[in-house]
Amino acid sequence: MKxxxxxxxxxxxxxxxxxxxxxxxxxxIIDAALIxxxxxxDGDSVHCLPTACWRIGDDLYIHGANNSxxxxxxxxxECAVCIAHVDGLVLARSAFHHSMNFxxxxxxxxxxxxxxxxxxxxxxxxxxxxxxxxxxALVRPPNAGELTGTRVLRLSLAEAAAKxxxxxxxxxxxxxxxxxxxxxxxxxxxxxxxxxxxHCSARPEPTIPSFILSxxxxxx
Amino acid sequence: MKxxxxxxxxxxxxxxxxxxxxxxxxxxIIDAALIxxxxxxDGDSVHCLPTACWRIGDDLYIHGANNSxxxxxxxxxECAVCIAHVDGLVLARSAFHHSMNFxxxxxxxxxxxxxxxxxxxxxxxxxxxxxxxxxxALVRPPNAGELTGTRVLRLSLAEAAAKxxxxxxxxxxxxxxxxxxxxxxxxxxxxxxxxxxxHCSARPEPTIPSFILSxxxxxx
Numbered sequence: 465m466k467x468x469x470x471x472x473x474x475x476x477x478x479x480x481x482x483x484x485x486x487x488x489x490x491x492x493i494i495d496a497a498l499i500x501x502x503x504x505x506d507g508d509s510v511h512c513l514p515t516a517c518w519r520i521g522d523d524l525y526i527h528g529a530n531n532s533x534x535x536x537x538x539x540x541x542e543c544a545v546c547i548a549h550v551d552g553l554v555l556a557r558s559a560f561h562h563s564m565n566f567x568x569x570x571x572x573x574x575x576x577x578x579x580x581x582x583x584x585x586x587x588x589x590x591x592x593x594x595x596x597x598x599x600x601a602l603v604r605p606p607n608a609g610e611l612t613g614t615r616v617l618r619l620s621l622a623e624a625a626a627k628x629x630x631x632x633x634x635x636x637x638x639x640x641x642x643x644x645x646x647x648x649x650x651x652x653x654x655x656x657x658x659x660x661x662x663h664c665s666a667r668p669e670p671t672i673p674s675f676i677l678s679x680x681x682x683x684x
Numbered sequence: 685m686k687x688x689x690x691x692x693x694x695x696x697x698x699x700x701x702x703x704x705x706x707x708x709x710x711x712x713i714i715d716a717a718l719i720x721x722x723x724x725x726d727g728d729s730v731h732c733l734p735t736a737c738w739r740i741g742d743d744l745y746i747h748g749a750n751n752s753x754x755x756x757x758x759x760x761x762e763c764a765v766c767i768a769h770v771d772g773l774v775l776a777r778s779a780f781h782h783s784m785n786f787x788x789x790x791x792x793x794x795x796x797x798x799x800x801x802x803x804x805x806x807x808x809x810x811x812x813x814x815x816x817x818x819x820x821a822l823v824r825p826p827n828a829g830e831l832t833g834t835r836v837l838r839l840s841l842a843e844a845a846a847k848x849x850x851x852x853x854x855x856x857x858x859x860x861x862x863x864x865x866x867x868x869x870x871x872x873x874x875x876x877x878x879x880x881x882x883h884c885s886a887r888p889e890p891t892i893p894s895f896i897l898s899x900x901x902x903x904x
Contacts, residue, residue: 473729477753498770498784503723503732509693510730510761512723514768514788533697541730548734550718553875555890558824559812560834564718568734592779602864604778614780633881640883644822645890647880654897655773656870661853664866670775672869 473572474625484626487522493569493626494519496675497547498595500526502534504543517547518594523618524571525578525587535615538575545571545619553649556633557642563629565648571624575617584616596670652677693792694845704846707742713789713846714739716895717767718815720746722754724763737767738814743838744791745798745807755835758795765791765839773869776853777862783849785868791844798836807836816890872897 469485476483484490494500500517503510513534515526524545528535552565578584588611589600606614633646654677658669672678689705696703704710714720720737723730733754735746744765748755772785798804808831809820826834853866874897878889892898 473731478749498773499768499786501721501723501732501766501768503721503730503764505725505730509792510723510725510764511693512721512732512764512766512790514766514786516784529698544723544730544732546721546732546734548719548721550873553718553815553890553892555816555819556823558826558830559808559820560824560826560830562812562815562823564736566719566734570732572729588779592782595773595782596775599775599864600779602862603776603782604859604862606778606780610778610780632879635881639824642822642824643886644819645878645880645886645888646884647878647890649878649890649892650876651896652874652876653770654872654874656872658865658867658869659852660865660867661855663860666863666865668865670773670865670867670869672773676871677874 468622470625471572471623474570474623476625476627482627482629484628487621490569490621490624490626491519493549493567494524494547496549496567500524500545500547502526502538502543502545504537504541506533506537506541516591518591520587520590522621524621525591525616525618526575527588527591527614527616530613530615535617538617539577542572542574550651551630552651554633555646555649557635557639557644557646561633561635565629565631566627568627569624571619571621573619573623575619578616578618581611584611584614587616588614594673596672598671654679688842690845691792691843694790694843696845696847702847702849704848707841710789710841710844710846711739713769713787714744714767716769716787720744720765720767722746722758722763722765724757724761726753726757726761736811738811740807740810742841744841745811745836745838746795747808747811747834747836750833750835755837758837759797762792762794770871771850772871774853775866775869777855777859777864777866781853781855785849785851788847789844791839791841793839793843795837795839798838801831804831804834804836808834814893816892818891874899
């Protein structure tokens with residue numbers, strides 16, 4: 465997608481050096497997410513709800529029950545969607561300069577419904593693929609009732625901005641002699657060993673997305 | 685705190701078996717978070733922004749620059765704050781029953797400013813402690829200018845709800861023979877080896893919060 469220019473809402477007001485508007489950067493941050501947070505106003509109140517998400521091309525996708533408040537409201541009210549990954553603790557010599565390394569995206573717009581059954585099925589298969597690559601061909605696909613009962617929504621990435629901090633501590637020169645360790649503690653999401661369901665004898669074990677580090681052992 | 689009864693906004697409309705309203709459950713989910721997402725409406729549009737957070741007693745705290753749009757707007761508009769941890773991929777035999785294990789909290793209310801300087805200093809020290817226990821006594825504390833330039837905001841946890849899914853796959857009986865691995869892949873946040881800043885010779889290495897697993901090695 466040729467990314468449109470930033471809107472008033474996607475222009476960073478503070479620390480513009482952290483802002484990015486290119487489609488590839490935005491897509492990569494979305495592709496590393498399992499969930500997003502959706503802010504919307506239902507007429508009475510603002511709400512913020514987490515839900516699973518995935519990307520196909522230039523759109524973010526979510527799904528939910530056909531009769532859920534979230535999916536009903538999102539078809540009629542503009543929303544803001546946020547995805548944020550914390551990549552590290554930035555530990556400075558002064559309390560003031562502590563920070564976090566992160567990658568975040570905010571998207572503004574109005575969701576539309578994916579009503580076409582083939583398109584809906586393809587979108588749901590892409591969701592299973594996002595969570596476990598190769599898996600959609602192995603599981604029982606949605607039947608007619610499940611497809612009808614599920615609403616799939618898509619949101620254009622046209623009005624979106626990314627924010628990234630991915631560097632070290634920024635201490636004041638006067639603080640460099642403070643006798644305290646300073647630097648970055650990197651953080652990652654790691655998968656433990658897969659825990660099979662009762663009566664599951666099927667192999668092989670599931671794949672996991674490339675943005676999650678596999679330890680092969682249970683880290684808990 | 686004696687938790688007040690759920691409001692209309694914090695009563696779960698779907699899957700009520702996942703809902704929790706006790707203060708200890710809500711506090712534990714907040715205490716395992718480095719960031720929250722804040723939904724608010726600025727008169728023109730709804731927004732959703734990530735920011736660092738921590739808890740003291742019955743309040744959630746955030747901070748920001750005194751002149752930032754976020755902190756200004758939050759003092760006059762009700763908001764919704766969401767914290768969500770993804771704890772596992774729930775991989776079912778059918779596409780439809782795929783799910784995620786998670787812990788989330790949503791809080792509704794109006795932030796108030798922490799203006800008292802002693803209280804502000806204590807809140808900021810608590811934030812450093814949240815990120816690296818024991819660290820606030822080691823770093824250079826905020827000076828007068830830094831304190832004045834920083835706004836600390838608190839939000840009561842009185843109107844809050846938690847949602848938890850922490851169990852295995854829920855397949856239909858008819859799907860149990862589907863020849864695919866089924867079960868849960870647990871996920872954790874893990875710290876890699878601390879990366880010292882240039883010219884940092886100070887020891888010991890920093891502590892990390894107990895909700896982050898330390899590998900002692902760089903997992904990236």
